[in-house]
């Protein structure tokens with residue numbers, strides 16, 4: 001646990017000091033960012049295993065591998081499911097590596113390709129099976145049909161799970177680390193990081209993780225909270241919403257003139 005700076009929080013309504021204890025959150029330190037190269041090696045190894053499992057499934061289908069302890073359809077399904085598991089875990093390692101050591105987005109096509117290597121591998125891990133199964137004349141028709149359907153479903157699941165919906169570029173990471181040198185905070189299920197641990201979007205979160213921007217991005221919090229960006233007037237950093245379109249509320253007591261809790265402002269973004 002790092003020593004937390006004790007903040008003096010003053011209510012804007014009456015200028016009275018509000019004890020921080022009322023809003024006390026547990027803050028734990030983030031894990032180290034990790035080693036991108038190690039993650040990439042892990043991903044590639046898993047992807048090679050995935051392709052090998054696809055080959056095994058094909059060899060079972062065409063009768064080259066003839067294990068008799070279990071119906072061959074089941075063996076094929078097991079091989080394809082294990083293939084899918086390797087594809088998905090590999091892609092998660094790959095995506096994590098790209099959060100730590102992102103690629104440059106100067107070349108949009110290469111940037112997309114690099115970030116979505118998992119999707120490409122997924123295609124190689126199932127499409128050849130589908131094509132070869134469909135064109136196999138000797139294989140049992142029912143086995144062939146069911147195995148093909150399983151492979152197509154696996155292809156779709158693996159593709160979606162491997163796709164990087166939130167890619168980070170080298171430029172994004174440099175901009176964020178240049179603009180924010182202090183610690184940032186994020187919640188367990190939050191998708192963004194915050195420069196303020198008492199940010200209005202964190203009202204619902206009792207436990208936070210604290211770390212550098214690199215650590216936040218490595219932990220898949222790829223964007224800065226728009227409220228925090230607005231508050232600190234940070235520009236040039238990827239945010240979850242347009243900071244100009246969010247409304248800041250007083251971070252101590254969010255309420256209107258009547259002291260009623262404000263329901264409209266401060267929708268938790270994270």
Ligand SMILES: [Zn+2]
Nearest residue numbers: 194199225228
């Ligand atoms: Zn925030």
